[in-house]
Amino acid sequence: MKRKIYAVHDGDLESFLNDLNVLDKINREQIMCQKCGCVIILENIGFFFTSDGEIKICCDNLNCFYEFKRSQMMLGGDKTQ
């Protein structure tokens, strides 16, 4: 068994966002980071996660990712796959 780290490569990012139907919103700067509230643009996308059936986007600040992982664990173990 291996612990999988799911990743999207820069080269696939635009088509990934397009498939998510958020590319336009990002280009119009209408999406905010779920952790720190900064405006998400193509350059600063850090990671994606699902919550309550919705897809959320966070920025590239490692501290936001660290806080996100912390909050997952405090909710009774990391359930992200």
Add this chain to the structure above:
Amino acid sequence: MKLKTLVYFFAGAVLVLIGFASFVLLTYNVFLQFGVAMGSWTAFGVFLFYVLTSVPTFEGAGAWIANGLSAFNIGKKNAVALKIEHELNTAQELISSQAKGIMPYPAKVEWIEKPSYLDTDEEKVIIRMREHNENPRNVAFAVVDYVSKGMIPFSRLYITKPIQNAIDATIVKSILHEKDESALDFFLTHVLNQKLTENGVQHYLTFINNINKRGLLTRVLLQEFNELGRKLYPVIDQNATRETTKYVEQLHGLSTRVRGVKHGADPFIGNHIKVAYVLIAEPLKILTSDEPYLQYPNRCLQDGAEVLYLLSCGVTNKATLRLANKIAKLYGLHVVNSSEYNDVVGKSIHKALCVELRKNT
């Protein structure tokens, strides 16, 4: 170089030699010559692909080769994935050799191209990975993801947030320190320096650092937390949280204890963590008489200890290992882990050995 690495080199050399030898020795039959040489070199190709993509020691070289192929999409992705897997899996191998079960699984980067992967009720996270020239950033994200997901996952409920932060930061720091200084800088700048201002983090970071310097973080503390999580998860237990905090403080006392001082190495008998330490300053003394080293564990076990850690200084470890086996046989324990390490006391570094003996359950 490790024995396993040497075996891989040897196997590769044998396959190449067979290929050359078949050209020279089988010249009387061109078909036989062609068949054996091609077979051997095909096997070598498959073997090379396997070691470069799946054996942690060689994944770094795989990433380097993939860098050269970065004109192709597959080369770009492998240059990132293999670098991350190399960093994480060599660290995972090292930590597993110190205490089995803390980081049980190796890491693998799985590329997601379509968002349909997210179309489930499960909570999932996908990290954006940049080009290989930004690997320090990629590695830092991957290490944070892996450590928080893969290290003592069932024990987190019973450890306070400042202690968790201190443990994670110390482990992430030690992985990155050995593997990738630029990724460490990225982590220090973007996470740790900000965390230090939070209440309690600096205090416990000092504690965990001192425990780590003495080689007891993975071998003793995380091992005990891991066992506690395995016993209790998912039941909420506030007393267990208090106990883990007390245990960190007790183990810190042991880590900073001055040699020869009587106190500081007493057993810790809580509701869930029941640990005693047998300190062996001079292993050669065991050869003269092991009686005191056999009586003390017996007293600790009678007082409620369920785990014994034999912490031995010096390079004469055979005597300590023999003693561990004798204690195990006498008192119905079994040797769970045994690993050598560098014990850092002040500015001096000593060779040391930790043997974990646990009651059969």
